[in-house]
Amino acid sequence: MNWDDLRFVLAVAKHGSLSAAARHLRTTQPTVGRRVAAFEASLGTQIFRRLPGSLALTESGISILERLERIETETLAIERTVSGRDAGAEGVVRVSAAEWFCACVLAPICAELSDAHPGMTIELLGESRRANLARGEADIAFRFVRFEQGEVVQRRLGGLAFGLYAAPAYLNRHHSVDFGAGFKGQVIIAMRRELDAIADLVWLEEIADQASTVLRTDSRQAQAHAAVAGAGLACLPCYIGDNTTGLIRVNTPLPVPAREIWMGIHAEVRNTPRVQAAARILAAGIRKKSSGLEPGGHPPDKNA
Structure with missing residues (x-):
């Protein structure tokens, strides 16, 4: 067999x-x-x-x-x-996170990883489904909720701020957003309901129950591009919305729910040199970017 x-x-x-x-x-x-x-x-x-x-x-x-x-x-x-005990900080390290987080946050940090450890290869797994660390589907995973598996060593790296965004052309056509009327007459771009409970999706559907939905997608970048094209209002991580040319953040009377950034490593690989090295640089890189990720008043956990 x-x-x-x-x-x-x-x-x-x-x-x-x-x-x-x-x-x-x-x-x-x-x-x-x-x-x-x-x-x-x-x-x-x-x-x-x-x-x-x-x-x-x-x-x-x-x-x-x-x-x-x-x-x-x-x-x-x-x-x-x-495996990996005597290999040093060399070899393949598989890193799982949401697609947009891989593209916008983790991928740029990989340049620093390459400089520090030229023998290391990072495989970024950008997917909406959560990788199972216990089954070896990834060595390191980043999520926006705590890990529930007991064998996963995790640390909070900071918070993740969200905002409501639209293109100037859309706002000119639809004028001001009436939050008290459930966004009546507005068009929204949202995440798919089939995904796990997402705080910003719940928030958006509660306050915009009178709006029509033009697009649902599990891709944050697709949401941003659709919003830039004037398709509607999108609730996006501020790291995407604030850095996307052609989008304006809409003032909201109630704050958009924030999320947290958690890094998880299976306990049995945490001491593998290449995983240790990759986790250290990725975590430091995320903390450096925390001003564009973190909601106001909630600094990253410096002791994690």
């Missing part, structure tokens, strides 16, 4: 299809199909039922899924324990 096939099986179980698993694993659909078939052949049982456009676990698959997940967790723990 080839236990390397296990990650392919679990990716299909989690994402529900060969194509989705292939995108997650950054490989091809036929490769995933072959690895799953090989694993099933080695077990002598069918783990998945083939459905139109998807795969579902069979009863056999359901009965062994929890054990397979435990095997994967233990395998990854062994790899984390023995």
Whole structure:
């Protein structure tokens, strides 16, 4: 039995299809199909039922899924324990965060990382789905809520301010925003509801319940570009809104909910030299940018 096939099986179980698993694993659909078939052949049982456009676990698959997940967790723990100890600050470090945070905040810091550690390669995983650190999907993750996993070592790096933005052309057409009337006559650009609870989305939908929604997207940068084009009002991180040419911040009678920036590292890789080095420089870089990220009156945790 080839236990390397296990990650392919679990990716299909989690994402529900060969194509989705292939995108997650950054490989091809036929490769995933072959690895799953090989694993099933080695077990002598069918783990998945083939459905139109998807795969579902069979009863056999359901009965062994929890054990397979435990095997994967233990395998990854062994790899984390023995890998990287003697390699120094060299090799690949996988960093997960929201797409806009990767592009606007983390990517520029990678220049400093490259200068300090030329043997290190950073893989930035910009995605709306949260990477599972326990499963080795990333070495370092940045989120805007606390990590719930007990085995994750986390620190708060600062706050994240939000504002309401629009293009001058839009404001000229729609004049002043009537906050007391639920944004009646206004058009908004918002995040998708299917994502996890997002404070600014809840705030916007509560105060703008009379507005029409022209666009929903899980991309903050797409929201900003749509707002620049005059499509509507968008609630954006100030780091994006204030630095996007063509947008004006709209004064709001009530403050837009702020969020926090948390960095998480799985406890078993925290002492790996390359992860330590990357985390140190990324955290310092975020703190340097804190004036453009942090809501007023809430300085970053200097002791974290």
